[in-house]
Amino acid sequence: MSTTAVRTAAGEPTGDDDPDHLLERAVDAVDAPDVVFALSADGARRVRQGGTAPAPPGGRDRLRYELGSASKPFAGLLLARLATTGRVAYHQRAATLLDPGRRHGGVDRVTLTHLITHTSGLPGMPADFYPQALPRWSTDPYSGYPAHRVVAAFLRARPRHRPGARWRYSNFGASVLGHTLAAATGTAWEELLTAEVLAPLGLRDTALRPSPATGKDAVGHRRDGRTTLPPLDVAGFAAAGAVRATPYDMLAFLEAHLRPDSTPLDSALRAVRQPLLRRGFGRREVHTLTWFQHSTDHGPVYFHCGATSGQQAFLGFCPATGTAVAGACTRRFRTSDAFVPTAYGLLLDVARAVPTP
Template identity: 35%
Template sequence: MTSRGDLADLVRRAAEAQANRHEGLVVAALRGERSAVHGTGSTGGTGSTPDGDTLFQIGSVTKVFTTLALAAAVTRREITIDTPVDDLLGMPSPTADPPITLGHLAAHSSGLPRLPPGVLLRGLRQRSDPYRGFGPDDLVTGYSRARSRARPGRRFRYSNFGVALLGEALARHAGTSWDRLVAAEVTGPLGLRDTVPHVRPDQQDRRATGHSARRRPVPDWDLGAVAPAGGLWSSAHDVLLFLGAHLEPGGSEVPDALRLVQQPRFRANRWMRLCLGWMLTPLRRSGRSVLWHNGGTGGFSSFAGFQPETGAGVVVLSNTARSVDRAGMGLLEELVHGAATP
């Protein structure tokens, strides 16, 4: 049986192994009822060491919050996974047969390009904040002009554009904004007080400053209408709570939605399947499958993953634009198969 000290030591070693690569870093893990958090480096603002309450922009880990909002609406039977996105946006799909569905957008099988039309050129002009000024009208207009690169449901094609459209479609269906939708469907029911699209005044002193891969301070990204695909801020404690809800759905206010997002829907390749937002891959040593997602913006990187059968979960957040995937997946494997396995 793993002791609290064993888990804390694994987390500490995982964080310290990455310390030289990141301005600041927080690693957090849970195993059953036990959890541990360790921070290294600097928040970059006050110069203090980041901890479980420090706020980071979590990039594409935001996607699994948006897809959980989808699952919540599906489990209430308001819409289905197979509802065409056209029905919610009120405009024709780039492909008429079959139409692009909400499920296609959530599982990256819509065939839509990675970025909305026009964003790449915009990004070249304003590299420090490539999505700034890109609004909902730009997003929907881009959808009307987009060309599907593959028949929906046939191929995996990772698409920020697709998940941004999903968020906008769900918000329009609910008659609200994506910000309020996520608060009502996800962060509110799960008690995630520090997971927000915009850092509140009362959170400012806990906010990390983003850094480039060379560890130079950089401006925060304002993702505009692409926020459903990457715009949330959160803390290690909040993301750990989020993973814990997935591991024990019955203890939450949205158990059916939490179970639904974990069901495989589409095979991307030999090694990876797509659920609703989550990616499902086997670990090398144990062969057990883990659900995970990573993220990155101009000054931050993130990883969140969990293994349902063993009750293991890992969060890694950094205020540096360097991948933390290896650290996150490595620790998750340790928890599942290594010294921390009962």
């Protein structure tokens, strides 16, 4: 699971701005066994698919793709949902919810907001994760690290800096958030996310576990584009990267952010769009509770991308133009990453092509 923050200059449009042409150009730019890009503009959807492998019988657009770190907007939205309905508070301390009545040194100050905004001071992964993961790093690195180990590693952790002081991307922190919300509500993570986010938004083709026997899941590939990989098992890191969804459900999730008042999660969807922190050179990188945010001539764009051992995904939207882009491919690019810049560029191109209301 990983994410890539990207920035492309938002200049004048180049080439044909027809949405169909933009989609086709994006698909052609990504060399992967399966590629799908989908866009929504004012409620109208367009989907294009392609790839170097034979197309599955039902079409690539009907498969569920592993979102990797693009699962985190789902976790953040769940936190916002529980906070706006009064079941948790953003400032609550995770250690207190996970193990009440005891002190846990350095992590006692880590709040729910710190965990999801990567400001907890935690490293990317627990230190003892790597020895058990390295023997199967390219295929199944997470399965040997269950939920109880994630929680135990958190409670004994010593943050590298004061919580809230610095930004450091952490799958560890996002995973702890999932276990903390489950503990706070007395509900298992999968059941909680389904009841509070997936079901209210009508995401029926979104799942938190692989179902390879049904043929619904896309098959990932190594960077050679030929060697297949098993479905991702995230074990104790579910909140950081367990979601898999069809391109249509990805779009539905983004469309909810564009039109929050049409959903039961109105307050939560508005909350996750509010800027919370800045970082980087000139403090140009803006983050909300769940999204990377960039300023453009067409208003702010919000996005998140993610990768697993053999797949990549992108989610992005521009509220001012009512546009959204979802993308997925079944190849993990580790050196020259064509997928993320293509997906992000498509988001900007689509925002340019649609007049601001």
